[in-house]
Amino acid sequence: MIIAVDGPAASGKGTVARALAEHFGLPWLDTGLLYRAVGISVVRADRDPRKPEDALAACDFPEALLDDPELRSEAAGKYASFVSAHPAVREALVDRQRVFANQPGGAVLDGRDIGTVIAPDADAKLFVTASAEARADRRYKDELRSSADADLAAILADIEDRDRRDSERANAPLKRADDADLLDTTNLTISAAVQRAIALVEARTGKR
Numbered sequence: 561m562i563i564a565v566d567g568p569a570a571s572g573k574g575t576v577a578r579a580l581a582e583h584f585g586l587p588w589l590d591t592g593l594l595y596r597a598v599g600i601s602v603v604r605a606d607r608d609p610r611k612p613e614d615a616l617a618a619c620d621f622p623e624a625l626l627d628d629p630e631l632r633s634e635a636a637g638k639y640a641s642f643v644s645a646h647p648a649v650r651e652a653l654v655d656r657q658r659v660f661a662n663q664p665g666g667a668v669l670d671g672r673d674i675g676t677v678i679a680p681d682a683d684a685k686l687f688v689t690a691s692a693e694a695r696a697d698r699r700y701k702d703e704l705r706s707s708a709d710a711d712l713a714a715i716l717a718d719i720e721d722r723d724r725r726d727s728e729r730a731n732a733p734l735k736r737a738d739d740a741d742l743l744d745t746t747n748l749t750i751s752a753a754v755q756r757a758i759a760l761v762e763a764r765t766g767k768r
């Protein structure tokens with residue numbers, strides 16, 4: 561069984577995808593980490609993530625980079641959204657994601673184009689969303705744990721910029737697949753969002 565989970569930044573798609581993977585006993589891939597690894601590699605090499613040739617040269621990043629905590633930063637998310645707009649970068653990362661999706665037994669993947677491009681025949685597709693304000697507030701609370709300087713207005717502006725770049729790019733933009741179930745987490749606790757996600761997948765697949 562393949563479960564595709566897509567949605568904008570900080571919508572809770574990773575939280576939902578991880579919980580679905582645990583519930584259904586499937587492996588999980590956070591595909592955003594791949595783009596974050598490319599973005600960070602470009603910047604660490606003093607290159608420009610907006611330039612396709614610089615971004616493409618960073619697609620062969622070392623596996624260990626995926627465990628680097630810096631990948632979780634807002635800056636890494638921004639660099640990822642620059643490199644992800646280059647068709648050659650998406651092409652370089654597509655096989656790895658499809659192989660993961662099509663492994664025996666299935667998998668859960670979360671990202672922006674899982675239900676539309678990576679696994680269009682997925683057994684269940686969720687489009688997880690939340691208002692930009694709720695998403696900014698979640699990130700703000702995350703940042704406050706490590707820094708007293710967290711700035712809610714700046715985080716909201718970053719999220720809106722990233723939404724725009726991800727939705728407006730020509731290649732594999734962020735969008736809900738026609739056959740994806742919508743899960744708006746704006747007013748849901750994590751636990752309620754996870755329960756709803758499990759119920760939606762059960763309804764689509766008949767699996768428990």
Ligand SMILES: Nc1ncnc2c1ncn2[C@@H]1O[C@H](COP(=O)(O)OP(=O)(O)OP(=O)(O)O)[C@@H](O)[C@H]1O
Nearest residue numbers: 569570571572573574575592698745748749750753
């Ligand atoms: N329903 C919810 N209510 C409140 N907080 C939530 C909810 N879902 C997720 N969160 C929190 O919001 C933050 C972002 O969640 P998560 O990492 O799952 O989002 P994401 O969409 O995967 O983000 P990214 O764009 O970085 O991949 C985390 O701190 C998470 O615990």
Ligand SMILES: Nc1ccn([C@@H]2O[C@H](COP(=O)(O)O)[C@@H](O)[C@H]2O)c(=O)n1
Nearest residue numbers: 591592593595637640641644671672673
């Ligand atoms: N399937 C995907 C996944 C991610 N991206 C790009 O990476 C950025 C970071 O993703 P997070 O999920 O970790 O926030 C995101 O803003 C996208 O630009 C993508 O294009 N496709």
